[in-house]
Amino acid sequence: MLRKDCDQTFVCRDFIKYPRRRFNTSRRQLQTNMAVRLCDVASLLRSGSWAPEPWTGQVIATMETQLSNGPTCNNTSNGPSTISNNCSSPVESGSIEDSKTNLIVNYLPQNMTQEELKSLFGSIGEIESCKLVRDKITGQSLGYGFVNYVDPKDAEKAINTLNGLRLQTKTIKVSYARPSSASIRDANLYVSGLPKTMTQKELEQLFSQYGRIITSRILVDQVTGVSRGVGFIRFDRRVEAEEAIKGLNCQKPPGATEPITVKFANNPSQKTSQALLSQLYQSPNRRYPGPLAQQAQRFRLDNLLNMAYGVKSRFSPMAIDGVTSLAGINIPGHAGTGWCIFVYNLAPDADESILWQMFGPFGAVTNVKVIRDFNTNKCKGFGFVTMTNYDEAAVAIASLNGYRLGDRVLQVSFKTNKTHKA
DNA sequence: TGTTATT
Incomplete structure (x- = not known):
């Protein structure tokens, strides 16, 4: 099916450096660029050699390198593969x-x-x-x-x-x-022993004779980008996966010198839960299930979850709330549930998706809003973005303030009381 | 053995 998703490239037109040229850059390219910017800003912040100003040539050069080498897929539909x-x-x-x-x-x-x-x-x-x-x-x-x-x-x-x-x-x-x-459950296969030269397309071709493929993936070395010879195939139905195991496990793909292994993939959630519970089970506290022990167990669970899932500790707006209410001072942008960011100079046809696309790569965004004229429903030129963590909000602001979107230069800052109508 | 695919 060919979708009319040309309008999805609007964000990328006239992007960044050549405001008067019409690009047909995909959203993915835009997002890749965003990630690059974030990396650059983060490293500059760490090195202490950076001040919050509009984009420098150095960063743009890095972004253009990415643009030419990065993924170029324009397809936003979801198919069988x-x-x-x-x-x-x-x-x-x-x-x-x-x-x-x-x-x-x-x-x-x-x-x-x-x-x-x-x-x-x-x-x-x-x-x-x-x-x-x-x-x-x-x-x-x-x-x-x-x-x-x-x-x-x-x-x-x-x-x-x-x-x-x-x-x-x-x-x-x-x-x-x-x-x-x-x-349709448990239809995911783990495949190993694949020829390092086998592409994802070839992998799909090999397995597609057994049913409809929902996703496929070949794992690659993070550094070299070379295939690790292992991958995943998720079928639409479990019976299809079963047939693929029967047909392909211990078989040599066409042209291959070694047989491949095909089996059901581990379920990561099950594995992690078991690991966590196993560790909890070994806790001496569980033998004394009083309130204190429960608290200690809860604490241990939190720590285990942090370790197991890499849950990032968040800058707590609640802590700031306590400070501000006691001291009677206002912190710009801080609204109690996150950090509110003011985005000015949006085009009349701007919508929420552009705000998600611009700010999403920088961290946890809880809400976005484009302010529209009641009668025309057109954007009145500004909007708001709420982000959970101060540091991510600060990097987003520093990165996006002065950003050229179409023929407009955005002004991005923490929301102040001046723009706040209670 | 994944960027946790069926609530």
């Missing part, structure tokens, strides 16, 4: 019973909450329901969720607009959810 980092083949129409309003969202940042998920997807249209899937035991996010829209058009728009969006270190994937069924 995932060729190289979410670049998917066009999706074929599902069965007539498939929901056209319910989406599955994969590769969400670990610390993203259900409310943030709802805020992000709610910027597209009215949401009927939204759920972030969490580990039943630990409560930790499993990194995916579901968004069910009222209107199928909004679901399609969400796929076109938000698939491939970079949020922190992740690139989210947005696709139609298949009808839930036991038959």
Whole structure:
């Protein structure tokens, strides 16, 4: 299916350096650039040799290197395969019973909450329901969720607009959810012993004879980029995965000298839960289940979760609240639930998605809002972004203030009371 | 053995 997603490249037009030229840069390229900027800013911040000013030539040069070498996939639809980092083949129409309003969202940042998920997807249209899937035991996010829209058009728009969006270190994937069924669970295969020369496309070709492939991946060495000879294939149905094991395990792919191993992949959530519970079980405190022991156990659980999941400790706005209320001072941008950022000089046709795309790569964004004229529904030239962590907000502001978006130069700052109408 | 894919 060919979608009219040309309008999805609007953000990237006239991007960065050549404001009067029309680019056809993909959103992914834009987001890659954002990540590069973040890295550069972070390293400059660490070295102490940087002040919050608009972009320098040095940074732009780095970005252009990335632009020419980076991923160039423009496809924002979600298909039966995932060729190289979410670049998917066009999706074929599902069965007539498939929901056209319910989406599955994969590769969400670990610390993203259900409310943030709802805020992000709610910027597209009215949401009927939204759920972030969490580990039943630990409560930790499993990194995916579901968004069910009222209107199928909004679901399609969400796929076109938000698939491939970079949020922190992740690139989210947005696709139609298949009808839930036991038959589609546990259909993920781990494949090892692959020829190092085998491409993802060739891997899919090898496995596609056994059924519909939902995702595929070949793991590569982080440094060299060379295949590690291992990968994953997720089939639509478990029976397809079973047949693929029967047909391909211990077999040599065409042209290969060694046989491959094909088996069901581990479930990371199960493994981690078991590891955590195993450690908890060894705790002496559990033999004395009084209130103090429970508290200690809770503390231990928190630490274990931090270690196991790499949960980043957050700058706590609550701590600041205590200080500000006692001292009677105001801290710009701090609204009690995060750090509010004022974005000025947006175009009349700006929408929430541009704010997500600009700020999402810098860290946890809880909310974005474009201020619109009541009668025309056009952007009045400014908007707000709320970010959870001060340091991420500060880097975003420093990076995006003075940023040229289309033919406009943005002004980005912590929100002050001057612009606040209570 | 993954950027935790079926609530």
